[in-house]
Ligand SMILES: Cc1ncc(COP(=O)(O)O)c(C=O)c1O
């Protein structure tokens with residue numbers, strides 16, 4: 001199938017085709033972007049990203065307002081999807097907090113000036129150094145992921161003379177998401193503490209007995225790239241049930257519950273309709289309200305941690321076409337292999353999750369007939385595929401620019417230097433101007449790490 005025309009998903013909101021058929025992002029022609037900054041490049045549509053962040057902030061503020069009988073909500077942008085100083089600043093300016101999963105992500109949020117109270121720290125294997133950095137910066141919450149971590153956080157808090165605000169990450173058994181490696185709440189995996197085995201309740205009890213720790217709530221994250229909201233409702237009911245049980249046993253009604261991230265997006269325009277922030281917020285608010293009524297508890301303050309749904313649709317990757325090769329298929333058909341100047345080092349998702357993307361000729365119009373094309377990278381690996389199958393004009397040739405939309409999440413953040421390929425820059429475009437958020441790596445950067 002061909003890529004849908006810009007003006008709708010999976011393109012970011014300001015992408016358009018100009019009069020001569022070339023794509024522009026926020027009014028800037030992709031040929032100018034390529035001339036000024038080279039390819040491959042991740043091109044972030046700043047207004048689009050800010051708009052998505054704002055839409056989440058507004059939708060959750062409305063659905064969880066005290067006037068709606070709720071106790072408020074916080075939206076944490078999950079930095080693992082993509083984090084840079086500018087992006088952390090933008091999302092914070094738009095009313096979001098920042099969720100970090102490592103000391104590195106925490107350092108970016110701190111560098112961006114995000115106040116500690118607006119930062120959360122996750123991780124299934126946090127180091128003492130990461131916990132220390134988080135507590136020294138006064139983070140609003142550390143999400144505890146295992147029983148040994150309770151002593152670890154308590155020891156660091158005691159050393160620093162602070163009380164650490166913690167949540168317990170609960171696995172609810174709800175399995176959702178695009179791929180097994182992406183789903184995170186079923187039992188047989190490394191994250192969180194099981195609800196059914198009693199490990200989560202044990203963690204709660206242990207934390208309540210530690211004066212160095214303040215148990216602010218429970219956390220559930222069920223997976224990623226989820227289009228159907230039903231799993232979130234089931235998980236919400238499960239964690240709210242545990243919260244009510246704990247209150248009945250100990251008298252401590254935790255003030256907060258985090259329902260995680262994981263909202264799906266459109267990658268190809270043919271892969272289902274993603275929920276809007278309003279749909280997500282109202283669905284979750286309804287589920288929380290109903291569950292708390294049934295359980296006879298007050299509603300908690302709710303938080304969520306979307307990453308992909310904020311940054312994913314906001315960026316495209318711009319590549320230059322190199323070799324084009326026609327191959328015969330066993331069924332008698334033909335496939336055109338279009339090689340681009342990047343590949344699995346800038347987007348590992350097709351190789352890792354069989355993720356589907358689409359692509360469009362970006363630097364010109366063509367009325368050539370369409371051929372079935374596979375867009376591949378330049379790495380020494382036959383699985384180095386950027387787009388498994390897409391209709392492209394038959395005259396696609398070396399020097400053309402190709403755009404792959406919806407690469408803002410888990411592209412640059414999971415990029416590698418496989419084959420000593422330097423990682424592409426991240427450019428932000430706004431009002432016809434591009435600026436570098438993260439510069440292009442050079443071979444010299446890579447050689448600088450090599451001590452000989
Ligand atoms: C704990 C946690 N929160 C938030 C996210 C963000 O997920 P997504 O980018 O799918 O919204 C993830 C990743 O799936 C996660 O593991």
Ligand SMILES: N[C@@H](CCCC[NH3+])C(=O)O
Pocket residue numbers: 080182184224225349409410414
């Ligand atoms: N990195 C994954 C999702 C995992 C999200 C983090 N828990 C992706 O590209 O889809």
